[in-house]
Amino acid sequence: MEKLISKSSLEFQELKTLLKDGKEGLVATDDLSVLRLALRYDIRIISLFYSNEIEYHKDTMDDILKLKEKSENIYVISKKNVETLKRKDNSAGIFGIIDLKLRSLDEMKNLDYLVVCDQLEIPGNIGTIYRTCDSAKVGGLILVDTRTKPYNPNLVSSSRGCNLLIPTSSVSYEECQKFLQENGYTIFLGEPNLGKDYQKYDYNGKIAIVVGNERFGINPDWYNHKHEKVFIPMYGSNNSLNVSVACSILIYEASMKKYNK
Numbered sequence: 001m002e003k004l005i006s007k008s009s010l011e012f013q014e015l016k017t018l019l020k021d022g023k024e025g026l027v028a029t030d031d032l033s034v035l036r037l038a039l040r041y042d043i044r045i046i047s048l049f050y051s052n053e054i055e056y057h058k059d060t061m062d063d064i065l066k067l068k069e070k071s072e073n074i075y076v077i078s079k080k081n082v083e084t085l086k087r088k089d090n091s092a093g094i095f096g097i098i099d100l101k102l103r104s105l106d107e108m109k110n111l112d113y114l115v116v117c118d119q120l121e122i123p124g125n126i127g128t129i130y131r132t133c134d135s136a137k138v139g140g141l142i143l144v145d146t147r148t149k150p151y152n153p154n155l156v157s158s159s160r161g162c163n164l165l166i167p168t169s170s171v172s173y174e175e176c177q178k179f180l181q182e183n184g185y186t187i188f189l190g191e192p193n194l195g196k197d198y199q200k201y202d203y204n205g206k207i208a209i210v211v212g213n214e215r216f217g218i219n220p221d222w223y224n225h226k227h228e229k230v231f232i233p234m235y236g237s238n239n240s241l242n243v244s245v246a247c248s249i250l251i252y253e254a255s256m257k258k259y260n261k
Helices: 010-021 032-040 058-070 079-085 123-135 153-158 175-181 220-224 243-259
Strands: 001-006 028-029 046-048 069-076 093-101 114-118 139-144 169-173 186-191 208-210 228-231
Touching: 010 028, 010 046, 010 069, 010 079, 010 153, 028 032, 028 153, 028 208, 032 046, 032 058, 032 093, 046 058, 046 139, 058 069, 114 123, 114 243, 123 139, 123 153, 123 243, 139 175, 169 175, 175 220, 186 220, 186 243, 208 243
Parallel strands: 001 069, 046 069, 114 139, 114 208, 139 169, 186 208, 186 228
Antiparallel strands: 028 093, 046 093
């Protein structure tokens, strides 16, 4: 059943808040590619919002019909209110609230290929890492003492919805360190110039690639536990790479070694 709502309704106000700030366990988006992912992978769609005053493109209208079938709640809003909610100029003009499930560390222990983001701050960096994880068959991602919450709207947008697909835990450093040690992971610490060239490792077995904060690097206590240091050779005048770029290089190298034997 569809319900016509105004901008003063609780449902509209909740969507507006979620699009701006997000909320634990929920993702709000007007990105059609994210909504299509939710359909494709049968992810729970809690609410759909669209306008019957807009002449949508035929393909978009087809998506709306499919989304209606899968959504638990369907709300109709005015074209004017659609414009007030749009996060991007090229928005399709439809909005969804999607369930975002985080995993416990216990649910991650059988995954042999993890990426750990230690205290990352910038949503775009985490989003890019999610997209790389998806394309390179990474098993799961652990957010450690994260400065950016998993439901951050900018993270959702930059990840193109891949944060809905990659099994994710959000935990403290102490919890993550204990989990990796107790479950037999080889820990690879991403470093600007310490350790071995990233191409020299074979990345066999259970591995965790750790990258750190954009300004301060990883928590120094990582070095007090068993680990491997890995760096990417730099041939120019710069001495470091953006964390999402560096992490993507390490991820792909590990994937090539693990999956192309």
